Amino acid sequence: MPKVTIDGRTIEVPEGTTILQAARMVGPEVAPPAMCYYTKLNTSGGYCRTCIVKVAQGSEKDPRPMPKPVPSCRTMVMDGMVVENETSPEIVEARKGVVEFLLANHPLDCPVCDQAGECHLQDLSYEHGSAKSRYEFDRRTFDKIDIGPYVQLHMTRCIMCYRCVKVAEQITDGRVHGVINRGDHAEISTYVEQAIDNDFSGNVIDVCPVGALTDKTFRFKSRVWFTKPVDAHRDCTTCSGKVVLWYQGEEVLRVTGRKDQWGEVEEFICNECRFEKKKTSDWTIEGVRTIDRHSVISQGKYARDLEIPAHTKKKLIK
Amino acid sequence: MGKKLLLEHDNVPGIQGYDVYRQMGGYASVEKALKTMNPNAVVEEVKKSGLRGRGGAGFPTGMKWSFLAKPDGVPRHLVCNADESEPGTFKDRYLMSRIPHLLVEGMITSSFALGANTSYIYIRGEYYYIVRILEKAIAEAYAHGWLGKNILGTGYNLDLYVQVGGGAYICGEETALLESLEGKRGNPRIKPPFPAVKGLWERPTVVNNVETIAAVVPIVNNGGDAYAAIGVGKSTGTKLISASGHLNKPGVYEIELGLPVEEFIYSEEYCGGIRNGRELKAVVAGGSSVPILPKHLILNTAAGEPRLMSYESLADGGFVTGTMMGSGGFIAMDDTTSIVKNLYTFTRFYHHESCGQCSPCREGTAWMEKVLHKILDGHGTLADVDLLWDLQKNIEGKTICPLGEAAAWPVAAAIRHFRTEFEEFVKNPTRIKDVKHYYRLNNLPEPVM
Known part of the structure; x- marks a missing residue:
């Protein structure tokens, strides 16, 4: 089984494991963030570029470093590979750049967005982005589209992770939505606003890392x-x-x-x-x-037993 | 006069047709390869020739061919990349429209070398008139027994198809080309696996440029060593250069690699100097995506040696003082050219052509275009120039395919070599907004507006 060292921590993983999966096995502190990769969807990943890492040593046999940062979600580990994630200043810097790109056209409507609180982009920009954006132009906007009776698509918030396209391809039968147009005009669409109508279409809501695909039965009900x-x-x-x-x-x-x-x-x-x-x-x-x-x-929920400080306890007992 | 291999019979009347082409020694390489050589021997000749990919990257063709996986029972494919869309490059168009049989002949010989029985020419949608020329040539080749079943009685079968693309620049990237050829959206694939292992329909595939495939013909005819004798160092053979811009004689030239850049620009045999006797300002040496170089760096390297038209010499000095051979789109600009305006044109192109798969390229190309537009409009600040520099740095090397880099390199080079010009734009907004300024500066009559 290949051994891989990620941020100085070595782990032995099965053949065919990607760097990202290996890093997740080591622990969340070395795992790179991933916006488009989804373990259960084949061929997902490689698009958002937030999970890029530096491969300082290719393998035991061929110790040359890889010339460019590689997407860890689509790169298989080799025996003796040395990967630098958070320990590499250039990767930290590069990831900051990617986050800036992802946020360039993303609206700052978190206060009214249903995804807020469980949005991966929020976490990502908080952990890896910078406080200010240098983007000063109009952001691209789209009209909201209803795809089917339950799902609403708000393309303005989309970061083009392709996860919902993979769901449509792999989980549902008879794919009716995909990507149209090119470059920063590209959008997820059913083209003729055809309703997505099959038993598993609702999963596009779960896989969407941002608030682009939302549950119409939940919209604006609560936070x-x-x-x-x-x-x-x-x-x-x-x-x-x-x-x-x-x-x-x-x-x-x-x-x-x-x-x-x-x-x-x-x-x-x-x-x-x-x-x-x-x-x-x-x-x-x-x-x-x-x-x-x-x-x-x-927030406000107790996921573990409360440790009440001794002096407070005394007061409470009194 | 330099030696010509591809365009030798360019001026013979009727060379487009089969009969004249055959009289001029056409299809000799197919006869030689199929009757006297085995496929490996052809690959060896190509290796010996030192031929490098003419599409832009300059990867040794023989090496690429030998990487082709050969699992039993799985068909292999050769795909010719005729999706020539790089601004400034038009050599393949010239070659295909003038001597279509040369490409067909090269496809047959190369397919034989790779053991492919079905081959494709993927041509860009805008070249619709060349599609007709190629299809006519292929029909003639079928009629004379050069294609089809049992070619020349050797038992080798080959079918050749022309597939027309939809006219997207991204489909010139080899994996996007394969996706498009399969009938899908032309998005580049994530490598590995490389096409040599899993390409068209998951089968081992070689994708080569038109000129590379055409160059196989003289290599097989004259031998790899004879081809390697032309050129300089690791840049062997001849190369088609599509010269455009402010030159007296723009056009497609076949040069021996190793020709000094100065001779190429100024000699009467080639471009014949700069238009209207003006001063050369800058050159984009290999198509719009390679770094632009100012006059003193394109004529001589940073070490002061004369720069040659070869892969190594043009790349001398890395990207700091050098550039790349690229696809051979040689764009010369005289001193009336505004580098900022030119850069805006290039960046707009890359924004338009970005496929939108990976975020740095999708958002970055659009952002760079907007910043440049702002500077051109006279609203720029010095911080915008630094922002441009940061943006190109954040795109370069972080994208799936080389389009991101192709968009980032011209920006980097323009700022590196012509930063003062950007500052000029930023510091003199009123003069920039005055559109007639350009005409006065160059002593041209002011247009009526």
Whole structure:
């Protein structure tokens, strides 16, 4: 099995593992951010360029460094490879540049965007971007399009990660949407605004890293950090039926797939589960979903036992 | 007079047709290769010749051919890249429209060397009139038994097709070309796997430029060593240069590699000097994507030696004081040219042609165009020039395909060598806004507006 060293930490991984996957195995502190790569979608990745890393040593056999930064999501590890991510100042600088490009045409409408709070671009720009943008021109804008009865596409926010195109290609049958036009005019579209109508089309909402594809049954109902995530399942004939219910009070505001530490769903769910089963009685509740501490969704929620300081405890007991 | 290999019979009347072409010794390389050589021997000759890819990158062709994977039972393909869209390059157009049979002959010989039984010529949509010329030539070749089943009774079969592209610059990138040929959106693939392993329909594929394939004909006819004897160092053979811009005699010239740049510009045999006896200001030596060089650096290297038209000499000094051979689109500019305006034109082109797959190129090319437009409009600041520099640096080397770099290099070189001109634009906004200024500066009659 090839051994790879990422930011000074060595790990042995199976043949055919990408640098990004190896880095995720090492831990989140060395894992490069990824906006377009999605483990469960074939041929995804390589577009956004945020996961670029420097390969300081190609392999044991051929120790030459790679001449350019490589996308870690699409580059396989070789035995003896040495990868620099956060430890390389040029990569940190280059990533800052990429984030600036991604934000160049992205609107600053987080306060009214439904994705805010679970948006990967927000996290990315907070962690790797700079506070100010040097872009001073008009941003590209598009009209909102309804694709199907449940999904709204707001291209203005899109960062062209191609994840939803891969979902359409690989999860649903009869792909009806793709990319039209070229360069910075390129857009995700159904071309003639044909409705996306199949059982798994709702997954495009889960894979969208930004607020370009949103759930019309949830739009403007609440903010994600005001809702309470609960694991639940039901017997579904089309999908696994394992979902997260997002409660506000007694009401289920939305249903999503279960997302892991990297923001990727564990299993894709069907439209019936996602859009039509919005009563507690439809579901078997499993328990509270643990949310990663770095996410804003964990605000005001206790994901662990509270350690109450001793002096406060005394007061409380009194 | 330099030796000519490709354009030797250029001026023979009727060379476009089969009969004249055959009389002039056409299809001899096919006869020689198929009857007296085996495929490996042809590859060896090409290796010996030192032929380098004429499309821009200059990768040794023999090496590329020997990298082709040969798994059992899997067909292989040869694809000719005739999607010539680089601003300033028009050599393939000339070659294909004048001597179409040379390309057909080269395709047959090269396909034989690679063991390909189905080959394609992918031509850009704007060259629709050449499609008819090529299809006529292919039909003639079929009629005379040079294509089809059992060619020359040797049992070798080859079918050759012309596929017309939609007219996108990005489809000249080899993997985007293959995607387009498969009928998909012309987006470059992420490498590896390289086309030599998984190319057209996941089969091993070689993609070569028109001129590279045409050059295989004289290599097989005269032998690799004879070809290698022409030229200088690792730049062997002849190269078609499409000269344009402020020259007395712009056009397509076949030169022996190693010709001094000064001789190419000023001698009567080639470009015949600068238009109206003016002073040369700058040269883009290999198509719009290579770095622009000012007069003193294009005529002589930084070390003071005369610069030659060869891969090594043009690249001497890296990108700081050198440039690249590229595809041979030689654009000369005289002292009336505004480098900033010229750069804007180039950048606008790359913005228009960016495929939009990866973010640095998609957003970066558009941003650079907007900044340049702002400077041209007289609203620029010195910070904008620095911003341009940062943007090109953030694009270069971080994209899927070389289009990002092709967009970044001209910006980098223009700022590196002509920064004062950018500052001139920024510091004199009122004069920049005065459109008649250009005419007064060059003693031209002012236009009626």
